[in-house]
Amino acid sequence: MKKVMFVCQKNSRRSQMAEGFARTLGKEKIAVTSAGLETEQVDPMAVQVMSEIGIDISQQTSKPLSNFHPQEYDVVISLCGCGVNLPAVWLTTEVFEDWQIEDPQGKSIETFRQIRDQIKERVVKLIASLS
Secondary structure, X not given: OEEEEEEEOOOOOHHHHHHHHHHHHOOOOEEEEEEEOOOOOOOHHHHHXXXXXXXXXXXXXXXXXXXOOHHHOOEEXXXXXXXXXXXXXXXXXXXXXXXXXXXXXXXXXXXXXXXXXXXXXXXXXXXXXXX
């Protein structure tokens, strides 16, 4: 089973949604974690738009990347273009991708839904490529 790390600046929106999708859609195919270069409370709008499609991320928490060891992961996905800010050791995993998805912070619920759907599409492709 491949181990996947989703990374974002604050681990409060995009990487949390990606973790929720990967846990649900990749069940028994991949193991998933998310973390941030910094931490912040998980955005209630992210929780809301995920619950609209039946995925509960309300118990997920923002975690600092420094709590994890890159050698334990096969795949690292940056969702915010923060790959340039990651410690170099995180860029040497079997698969590293920088998805550069817009941050919906402070935007409308509609923007959150669009970002959610973009993330789902990417996660589905990622799971297929790892399975």
